[in-house]
Amino acid sequence: MPQDSTYKYQVPQGDTVSHHSGKKASPAAIDTALAGIPSAAPLKNVQVQLTPEQQLSHELGNWFFGALFLILLVTLFFPRLFKRLKLLFYSRRAKAVYDDRQPDYHALLLQYLPYYRNLAADQQTRFLQRTVVFMTSKQFEYVEIAPEERMPLLISATAVQLTFGLEHYLMEHFEKIYVLHHDYHYGLNSVPFQGHVAHDGIYLSWSNFLKAYDDYHDGDNVGLHEMAHALAYVNFNVSEGRDDGFHDRFIRFSSTGRKVFDKMQDELSGGFLGSYAASRYEEFWAVCVENFFERPTSFKIQLPELYEAMCLLLNQDTLKAGVILNPIENA
Numbered sequence: 213m214p215q216d217s218t219y220k221y222q223v224p225q226g227d228t229v230s231h232h233s234g235k236k237a238s239p240a241a242i243d244t245a246l247a248g249i250p251s252a253a254p255l256k257n258v259q260v261q262l263t264p265e266q267q268l269s270h271e272l273g274n275w276f277f278g279a280l281f282l283i284l285l286v287t288l289f290f291p292r293l294f295k296r297l298k299l300l301f302y303s304r305r306a307k308a309v310y311d312d313r314q315p316d317y318h319a320l321l322l323q324y325l326p327y328y329r330n331l332a333a334d335q336q337t338r339f340l341q342r343t344v345v346f347m348t349s350k351q352f353e354y355v356e357i358a359p360e361e362r363m364p365l366l367i368s369a370t371a372v373q374l375t376f377g378l379e380h381y382l383m384e385h386f387e388k389i390y391v392l393h394h395d396y397h398y399g400l401n402s403v404p405f406q407g408h409v410a411h412d413g414i415y416l417s418w419s420n421f422l423k424a425y426d427d428y429h430d431g432d433n434v435g436l437h438e439m440a441h442a443l444a445y446v447n448f449n450v451s452e453g454r455d456d457g458f459h460d461r462f463i464r465f466s467s468t469g470r471k472v473f474d475k476m477q478d479e480l481s482g483g484f485l486g487s488y489a490a491s492r493y494e495e496f497w498a499v500c501v502e503n504f505f506e507r508p509t510s511f512k513i514q515l516p517e518l519y520e521a522m523c524l525l526l527n528q529d530t531l532k533a534g535v536i537l538n539p540i541e542n543a
């Protein structure tokens with residue numbers, strides 16, 4: 213329809229009737245002013261001649277809105293496809309970083325992460341690739357601490373360690389990871405925090421994060437602890453970042469976990485997992501993760517059914533060669 217293009221009509225200089233006087237013009241004044249513009253009426257007869265630049269801009273605009281509409285459709289109706297496209301985007305962005313920094317990153321992971329040291333060479337490659345994709349998909353915010361290259365790498369590696377047996381490992385809901393220096397106060401709590409997870413991001417204190425790797429076998433690891441909270445959050449509090457396998461298997465894990473947790477509460481004793489694990493089921497889960505990775509042999513001896521439930525849930529067992537129990541579709 214010809215009138216659809218009238219919005220591109222170029223208003224002649226001086227057609228600012230409502231602004232010249234600094235006050236709104238009356239309808240009569242506008243009519244008078246428009247009457248003085250020959251091409252302003254009748255609009256349906258206006259023949260618009262677009263310059264090549266305008267034509268191009270018009271077409272680009274159509275393409276842009278078309279692409280936006282397509283993304284919206286895919287997001288709403290094909291969430292799995294959208295996840296895959298997003299992963300592809302992150303993977304491509306991460307590839308350049310990986311190609312450039314792989315030897316240094318490999319050396320850093322070997323230095324700090326016992327879990328990485330114990331992986332076979334092909335598993336190390338997969339681990340490092342996942343770590344770089346995770347790292348480049350997040351925004352790291354440094355709060356009163358100077359950034360170091362190892363910080364985002366090691367923090368991302370901790371998340372990848374926990375999710376190494378899962379198909380979806382990016383925890384997409386969390387776009388930001390905050391790195392603080394030491395213990396910090398949060399909200400109205402009087403007890404200082406080493407880390408926490410909130411709706412807006414994952415918070416970690418760097419001094420405590422590093423300390424956990426100084427003694428990797430004491431069952432105390434704030435990085436793994438907070439990533440355990442983050443993984444539960446993306447699977448049960450929000451939908452972005454959910455791993456369907458983990459989500460469904462957690463019910464089976466809880467049929468064993470709840471029994472152990474209830475017993476700990478009844479006996480007012482934490483036993484092998486410690487009293488903090490008996491405080492709330494969320495903390496029980498996070499402490500299970502810390503001990504699963506740092507003290508697997510003792511965990512298996514002390515709480516064999518719970519250890520087995522953890523293996524099935526996370527699809528990995530660090531006491532077995534190859535670590536991963538069932539092959540993962542998205543390596």
Ligand SMILES: [Zn+2]
Pocket residue numbers: 437441494495498
């Ligand atoms: Zn906790």
